[in-house]
Amino acid sequence: MGKFMSRQLLVWSLSLSLCLLVSPSAAQLKQNFYANTCRDVESIVRNAVKAKFQQTFVTVPATIRLFFHDCFVQGCDASVIVASSGGNTAEKDHPDNLSLAGDGFDTVIKAKAAVDAVPSCKNKVSCADILALATRDVIALSGGPSYAVELGRLDGLSSTSASVNGKLPQPSFNLNQLNSLFAANGLTQTDMIALSAAHTVGFSHCSRFANRIYNFSPGNKVDPTINKTYVGQLKSMCPKKVDPNIAIDMDPNTPRQFDNMYYKNLQQGLGLFTSDQTLFTDTRSRPTVDAWATSSSAFQKAFVTAITKLGRVGVKTGGNGNIRRDCSAFN
Ligand code: HEM
Numbered sequence: 001m002g003k004f005m006s007r008q009l010l011v012w013s014l015s016l017s018l019c020l021l022v023s024p025s026a027a028q029l030k031q032n033f034y035a036n037t038c039r040d041v042e043s044i045v046r047n048a049v050k051a052k053f054q055q056t057f058v059t060v061p062a063t064i065r066l067f068f069h070d071c072f073v074q075g076c077d078a079s080v081i082v083a084s085s086g087g088n089t090a091e092k093d094h095p096d097n098l099s100l101a102g103d104g105f106d107t108v109i110k111a112k113a114a115v116d117a118v119p120s121c122k123n124k125v126s127c128a129d130i131l132a133l134a135t136r137d138v139i140a141l142s143g144g145p146s147y148a149v150e151l152g153r154l155d156g157l158s159s160t161s162a163s164v165n166g167k168l169p170q171p172s173f174n175l176n177q178l179n180s181l182f183a184a185n186g187l188t189q190t191d192m193i194a195l196s197a198a199h200t201v202g203f204s205h206c207s208r209f210a211n212r213i214y215n216f217s218p219g220n221k222v223d224p225t226i227n228k229t230y231v232g233q234l235k236s237m238c239p240k241k242v243d244p245n246i247a248i249d250m251d252p253n254t255p256r257q258f259d260n261m262y263y264k265n266l267q268q269g270l271g272l273f274t275s276d277q278t279l280f281t282d283t284r285s286r287p288t289v290d291a292w293a294t295s296s297s298a299f300q301k302a303f304v305t306a307i308t309k310l311g312r313v314g315v316k317t318g319g320n321g322n323i324r325r326d327c328s329a330f331n
C-alpha cells in the first residue's frame with residue numbers, strides 16, 4: 001500500500017514537473033481568473049466592444065489582427081499597443097505592423113476605460129487580457145464561434161520596433177515557411193490553417209498582393225492559381241497606380257461574416273494572398289481546407305482550439321510583467 005502510494009506520488013509529481021517544463025507560463029492562465037477581483041470583467045468588456053462594433057465594423061478585423069500580431073511578436077502581452085516615445089520606436093511603428101488599423105487599439109483603450117470605471121476593477125485587469133477578451137467578443141459579434149477565454153496574462157515591459165523583425169508571416173509565404181513560423185510559436189499546421197480563416201473578415205491594401213496580378217514571375221504575369229474572373233475584379237479595384245491607402249475586402253463573398261467561406265473561396269481560387277491560396281494548392285494542406293469548406297462546425301472547433309493556443313504564446317507572469325494603467329504607455 002505504502003509502496004503503491006509513493007509510486008503514484010512519484011508519477012504525479014513527475015508529470016507535474018513535466019507540465020511545468022513544457023509550458024511554464026500557460027499553466028498559470030485560467031478561466032474566471034478575475035472572479036475575486038473584477039467579477040464582471042467579461043460583461044464590462046463585451047459591452048464596450050459591442051458599442052465600438054456598432055460604430056464601425058472595422059472593429060472586428062482590426063481587433064483580431066492586433067491580437068495575432070501581439071502574440072507572435074513578444075507573446076500575448078499587449079506590447080503591440082504601447083506607443084513610441086522619446087527615442088524608442090515601439091512595435092506598432094515597425095513597417096511590418098502591417099498597417100494595423102487604429103480601431104483595434106481604440107477598442108482595447110475603450111474597454112480598459114470601462115473596466116477601470118468600476119472602482120473594484122481599477123488597475124486589476126491587464127491590457128493583454130482585455131485584448132484576448134475583445135478578440136473573442138468581435139469574433140462572436142460577426143457570427144463566429146464563442147468560446148471561454150483563459151485569463152491571467154500580465155502586460156509586457158518592453159516594445160521595440162526591432163523586436164518585430166522576422167516574427168510575422170508575409171503574404172508571399174509558402175506552406176513550409178508558414179508551418180515553420182507557426183511551429184516556432186507552438187502551433188501546428190492544423191492550427192495555422194484554422195487561424196488563417198481570420199481572413200474571412202477585413203481588408204488588405206493592394207500592395208500586399210499586386211505581384212500576383214501584375215508581375216508574378218518571368219514566365220507568368222499572373223499567378224496561375226488565382227481564379228481568372230477574380231483577377232479581373234482585382235485589377236479593376238487595384239489598378240497599377242492605385243492610391244496606397246485603398247484597401248479591399250479579403251473575402252469577396254461574405255466580408256462581414258466570420259464564417260468558413262474562407263475555405264470555400266480557396267477551392268475556387270479566390271484566396272487573396274499566396275499564403276492563403278497555397279493552403280489549397282499544396283496537397284499537404286488541401287484535405288483540411290476541403291474538410292472545413294464542407295463542415296462549419298469542424299472548422300469552428302479547430303478554430304477555438306487554435307486561438308486558445310495562440311492566447312498562451314509567450315505569456316508574461318511574475319516579474320516579467322505588470323498591469324499597465326494606460327495600455328499605450330508603460331507605468
Ligand atoms: C498565415 C499567415 C498570415 C499572413 C501572411 C497574413 C498577412 C496579412 C496581410 C498582408 C494582411 C493585409 C494587411 C493590410 O494590407 O492592411 C492581413 C490582414 C489581416 N489578417 Fe492576416 N496574415 C496571416 C495570418 C493571420 C492570422 C493567424 C490572423 C488572426 C488570427 C490574421 C488576421 C488578419 C485580419 C483580421 C486582417 C484584416 C485586418 C484589417 O482589416 O484591419 N491573419 N494579414
Ligand SMILES: *[C@@H]1O[C@H](CO)[C@@H](O)[C@H](O)[C@H]1NC(C)=O
Pocket residue numbers: 092093094095096097098099100101102
Ligand atoms: C504602422 O507603421 C507605419 C510605418 O511603418 C506607420 O505610418 C503607421 O502609423 C503604423 N500604424 C500604426 C497603427 O501604428
Ligand SMILES: *[C@@H]1O[C@H](CO)[C@@H](O)[C@H](O)[C@H]1NC(C)=O
Pocket residue numbers: 227228229230267268269
Ligand atoms: C471562379 O470564381 C467564380 C465565382 O467568382 C466561380 O463561379 C468559378 O467556378 C471559379 N472558377 C474556378 C476555376 O474555380
